[in-house]
Amino acid sequence: MTGTNRALRRKAITTAVAWAIALLVFFPILWMFLTGFKTEVEAVATPPTLFFRPTFENYLAVQQRADYFKFAWNSIFVSLGSTVVAILFAVPAAYAMAFFPSPRTKDTLVWMLSTKALPAVGVLVPIYLLFRDLGLLDSRVGLLMVYTLVNLPIVVWMLFSFFREVPREILEAGRMDGAEARHELVHLLLPLSLPGIASTCLLAIILSWNEAFWSLNLTAANAAPLTAFIASFSSPEGLFWAKLSAASTMAIAPILVFGWMSQRQLVRGLTFGAVK
Secondary structure (H helix, E strand, O other), rough: OOHHHHHHHHHHHHHHHHHHHHHHHHHHHHHHHHOOOOOHHHOOOOOOOOOOOOOOOHHHHHHHEEEEEEEEHHHHHHHHHHHHHHHHHHHHHHHHHHHHHOHHHHHHHHHHHHHOOOOOOHHHHHHHHHHHHHHHOOOOHHHHHHHHHHHHHHHHHHHHHHHHOOOHHHHHHHHOOOOHHHHHHHHHHHHHOOOHHHHHHHHHHHHHHOOOOHHHHHHOOOOOOOOHHHHOOOOEEEEEEHHHHHHHHHHHHHHHHHHHHHHHHHHHHHHHOOOO
């Protein structure tokens, strides 16, 4: 009985700590959501206003100032498009490095990942000039290309890790039955790695959706995603916190709901191969 009580007490403490951490992490999002329903005076009041009459004037002002759905469509297009293109390039690359490694495979993987440590501002000028000469500034295709290149190292690394967890005996059995490399990849490896591929796609979509640096520097009006939509509410007159909170809520709501709906698949994919 004592052991049971200890287990129950430990479970209760663990649950309480988990809820406390979750609430601590979620609190800024909750506060931003509530601020979007305040007036500008209430949003900057000191001490903060906890009880107020909700108003939708900030959301109406945000929509009147900018076409939210245009920015949302740009975010959807570049996030999904860059993810699809990155997967198309990363799958064969990860397959080759996982099952046909060369002496420099590990060095190549480390080099690819090290590019993520490069400050984006360090390559802004050459990329900007290149896009200007190619006519890709303020275009969804140009932004899609940049997002693809930015996320490609992570996508390749994740797929490489997932492919390495697939038992080689299965692929060898396919080769003995006469399966060619493309059949082996399409009919054996991809179905077996589907949870890992799905989680990689989810992570790439989230990273693309939240990318702000390139969208602010390579777009203006036509191809600007929701990250630029949020930044447009910073003006020389100052920050309008209530309107900025409303715009931020509208920008993160789709990806927040998407992440919440796909969290099981994400966790399943990230733990793929952890238990054999």
